Amino acid sequence: MNAPAPNSQSLSTIGSVMVIGGGVAGVQTALDLSDLGFKVYLVEKSGAIGGVMARLDKTFPTNDCSLCILAPKLVEAGRDANIAILTKSELLSLEGEPGRFTARIKKQPRYIDEEVCTGCGQCTLYCLKQIGDDYNENLCRTAAAHIDYSQAVPTSYHIDPKSCLRLNYETCGLCAVACRAGAIRFDDTEEIVDVPVGAVVLAPGFGRVSEEVLRTYGWGKFDDVLTAFEHERLMCASGPTGGEIVRPSDEKHPKKIAFLQCIGSRDETCGNNYCSSVCCMYAIKQASLAREHDPDAEITLFYMDVRTHGKGFDAARERAIAENNFRVVYARPPRVEDVFDGGLLLTWVDEAGKHQYEKFDLVVLSQGLEAPEDADKLAQAASVDLNHYQFAATDSYAPLETSRPGVYVIGAFQGPKDIPDSVTQAGGVAGICSGVLAQARNSETVAATFPVERDIEGEEPRVGVFVCHCGINIGGVVNVPDVRDYAKTLPNVVYTTDNLYSCSQDTQKHLVEIIKEHKLNRLVVSACTPRTHEPLFQATMREAGLNRSLFEMANIRDQCSWVHMHEKEAATEKAKDLVRMAVAKACLLTPLEEQELPVTPSALVLGGGLAGMTAALTIADQGYECTLVEREKKLGGRTLLLSKDRFGNVPGEAVKKLSDRVKVHEKITVLTEAELDTISGYVGNFTSTVAGPKGNTVINHGVVILATGGKPYVPRKYGYGDSSLVLTQIDLEKRLERKKPLPNNCRQIVMIQCVGSRGDDLSYCSRVCCGQAVKNALRIKELSPETQVTILYRDMRTYGFMEDDYRKAREKGVLFTRYTPERPPEVTVGKDSRNKPIVTSYDAILGEEVERKADLLILSTGIEADDPTALAKLLKVPITADKFYLEAHVKLRPVDLAVDGVFVCGLAHSPKSIEETIAQAQAAGGRACQPLSHGRITPEPIVSSVDPEKCIGCGACEKFCPYKAIQIYKEGKIRKAGTISASCKGCGVCAARCPTLAIDMGRFTYDSIMAQVRAFNPQGEENVS
Amino acid sequence: MSAEYNPHILGFLCNWCCYTAADSAGVGRYQYPPNLRVIRIMCTGRLDPSFPLEGLANGADGIFVGGCHPGECHYQDGNYHALVSASLVHEMLEKIGISKERFLIDWASAAEGPNFVKIITAFTQRVAELGPLGKAEGKSPEEIRSQLAQAAEAARSRKIRIGLINASREMMKKRDFSRTTISSMVQEKCAKALGELV
């Protein structure tokens, strides 16, 4: 590793960032920062990046294959010239100040030279020393000379110094003999390097629940008690059992499986009172996959509360439970026992207070997320504070900032969270760093270069076909070898192979070699969908010196193996047809010239609430102009409806600070009482008109951020509006600020959760209402400890550190009573304020209806989106059935919309807390600046072209082009059409309407589509017309 | 009764909505019959009227074109122009004596995986009922193919295409995008050229 020596102008800001931790959060930040023009040092303590996400089989709620969506990112990071990956490394100390730090890194030896290793794996084959395979949760063995997992980046092996025979006993050394590349370095030593960086991002992820806690549930004592991580590996095709879920004790398929929740979470006894936020949903995922593996198994999930509060999670959970026939039990079995005749015994107390017991074949422990094991050490090295659970201490209004300026935190170390939230924070921190280091943008980076493209003019098509197993995603249904062999028989195909994961870095490397070796001039990958993976393979082609347009994909996963899971033969036939069609098209592809379009370096932000203001500031701080449009007279939005946050701060004050900054920022123009009227264009070049009190303003901008917010749902039942004693939580927030907030002699306040939510008027969970109820209950208890507060709830969703409030509320005597949607509470109210509302609800423990006379009845109601339909139509972006904007990818592109250059944040995306809104707005602000910082975009060259010979100058194309991208010009007296490539978006309307077929589309030519049609012919005979 | 016919179905799906819907159906593991083969196009507006006819001539028993919902085309009006092409295809099928139900144009948004599955399942079912191309029509495969090839040739002819341009033009002017209006405009504008097609 050669870190650049501090240069002469070492007093200026340094344009590089150190990211500690190579999980999905760290990798995403690295990619975003590199894209924004900063050099990144990605420091990872293990031998490869990827983190926990690389160990997951699937991800909720879509059950996407985890590695399939992660691998392209890892590969991208691996080959990015501006990302230096330092493996087996850790931070020792951090000196200096924001903009000018020196980070001291200790790099452990790998004993195999990363630059020389080809990843062939011979060393592992010859290695005599077996060790536990950490990647597979030690459920199987690997060798001392090993690679962490087969798709690992960097694609280089390393030697475990603790067990290597040669390093410890001076014997063996076989690997050095076996390694043909000569990459083994037994004399490798530890290195200490000082790296100058402008900012540091901590993304070390989370730690594991201690074995002591696991042991109380029989783990380590009984073979068939597994942690969720172990279970995840068993489910995985690349796992120790090749994707078979079997009991470790007898290798039989378990017929009765129990999932126990909250292991090491929400548990004072082990010191972790917080909720880990992700386990409820991942258990549903694991259970669904267990069901996929065995249609007859009995699957039971033990929950305290079902906390599926994420966007679309409730719907996914309900569907999973209904379709898979799961049993859900609200209970917490305290331990696992073995019984005489085999099996694992669980005992629990049900909701009615009765003791229950039952035997299971397999018990899966849904373990929580702890602070990383070495949190202390890291905090010391970076000089940042930790909270009482050893996570990084942060503030709600600056969620990504640690106690030390210039040092930031993202991902699970900031608090337990799922992948989308981690990725969001990754985008946010990139935006912040890009602002803080704006003046040093592009100062440490090198521009990406590709080899000169090979001229294939005059060559016969030489097609290579790569068929992907995608673990078992494809291979479990489609007979991949069969498809591969079939491809070999197709005309012009000169090379075929199959891969376990085509998208992994080693496969990419291999691809480059094969393209060169076999002189391939067309590439067909038959795997997943081109919508997500085409860019990856195209980049690889460019590295191999081929034009990226010579590429075609056959979608045999999303549109084949996944949708015909029970029809293996038919799916295999379909895959062959799709490959045949793709090859036919590929033969007719021609190289296309790349185009570059200028970008208007400014942004338009719609909505001046917390999200919009934060996003605007993030953009403006990065040095780009920004127009902020707000419908109301004043900036601030709905945050102002909250009078206190859970720490007793006034959110309005923070909002005020923000709006003060917004108003004076020289790069921000604020338009209030204004609304978007029209918008046209595309990423880099939008033109909008904003209607305001002083008429219309026309704005040219490169990107748009939708921060249009949401609004409180107004309940229509429980006497709301009839009685002044029935309030919503929002009403209560205001009332609590009164001089005399509570009624005289206030005995009892009742709160009802989920009013209008979760299947009522709003189908979803609004995520924040449980926390708000608990917060307000505590505020009431503070004002009047003798008032009885009762909360009627379905599931208390006080996720993360909010669980502390929940516990505190119980300690303070707040009563929590669960109700079911089948038996909701009933309320009778009188007309005037002397008639107190009577709330009746069923109490499971008492087994009867309980009546409560409430001095105040508080309804916890959700958040509705501000109807986005009109705006979504204008922008052509999709919305969900719940009327929130639909992000481009739920997991990995949480703030991007499907249309390039359009981003979303805040309540317009989904209900969320203040802290989450800020991080998401920062992410939108960071992502939005990527095209702006490049100054240009290079769209896909799929534009139209006109054959002047055939063109008769009729002008139909000009008339119908939605982008004015094709125009008639005169050549002497003759009229001809010509394409303006920069404006063309490649829709093809002109081609379909051209009377003489003079117009054709790049990559979607008439002939290539016809070739697909002919190759489709199931009889195999081509009907050439 | 013999086992139900397993039809061959060719689809043209627009990249932004229907193709995405098909992908999301996969992500959600919604199952549907394995009869469909998909050709991805950026927009249904790319659909040359000759493509579906060629598809049927090349062994398809049914053709499905899937795009964005009206008003939601990623390129504004592409799917309306596709409706113009589709009307011509329907018109020609009728002329040849092929059931119009063998050609379907419908919409599913990016978020509508289940809707895509519903559409394609129903379409497959319907085409299965019709049986192999020619059966419901009472024609020999050879005859039908040569007629389809002729129709495709006509769809590439200048005369027909100018008729389509005029229909598209009028549609855009009136901004009336209902299927019935579009189809009567196509009938009117292409009447003469269609008349020449035996």
Ligand code: FES
């Ligand atoms: S992009 Fe889907 S129909 Fe035009």
